[in-house]
Amino acid sequence: MINDTDVEKLFINYKTLEQFKRFKEYGNQELSMIEDLQNNIVENNSESPFYGIYFGDNLIARMSLYKVKAKYDNYFNPPQEYLELWKLEVLPDHRGEGYGKRMVDFAKSFNLPIKTNPRIKSHGFWEKMGFQKAKYEMERDLGENPLIWLPKGVSEKTSDNS
């Protein structure tokens, strides 16, 4: 039985897209999903890259996880498949209740390295989750502030092994 507040894969449909509007980091990605649904480019209830936690009927936390292929890996050593995590967000009424940590633990459970690029000042949270700043490389990061999480046996790419 699924616990009421387990992390679930989210599916693309009008109801979910409507719930997404409550999140601050609502942008082109979501608008493009609505368009694709309207134009029958994607089917109703097709898989999205989002995961979330419901509290009753309400989506109260979400994040997106995308598996990046090893050939595009510029962060880890050895170069390997990793997860790009974005738009991790818990609705204001439910902050401080451990949902953010539950989402990140879910992401870690794939046992792949994780990269994220938090848009809001949240370095304290990510540090507690065991993430570290990637060594800044201008050509790669272009002003971004990537954070990475390394599972056992994986290290950060350095200029020596790039």
Added chain:
Amino acid sequence: MINDTDVEKLFINYKTLEQFKRFKEYGNQELSMIEDLQNNIVENNSESPFYGIYFGDNLIARMSLYKVKAKYDNYFNPPQEYLELWKLEVLPDHRGEGYGKRMVDFAKSFNLPIKTNPRIKSHGFWEKMGFQKAKYEMERDLGENPLIWLPKGVSEKTSDNS
């Protein structure tokens, strides 16, 4: 003679890096510049990717511009060299005085396509500057909201010509 409020190339030195601290989008990039300077990895007064406007002695606006090679272009048609613009910011006391527009006009003067990925809600401004939303592609944009500017003769890459 340089006008007092012309756009200037900024050089990496402790004074400039100190002035950068007033800007909201201060991050790993700047911290890494300080470290590189302290460890003599970069020379004092070496070129930075930043441009700025001084009002008297004070840096009141800045942005970073980086030329991306044609082989990495995933946005334009035909694929070509373009400018990645980031961290455009005018200090609060000087907003609404046209400095943002002056910076963007400077970037446009290279006559290369421009891509930017604004972190703060500023779509109205970018629209006025003639920028448009790039058609969202998940594998490329990973949750970001890129905006592009097309000089004459350049169009957006579509899935047809990718």
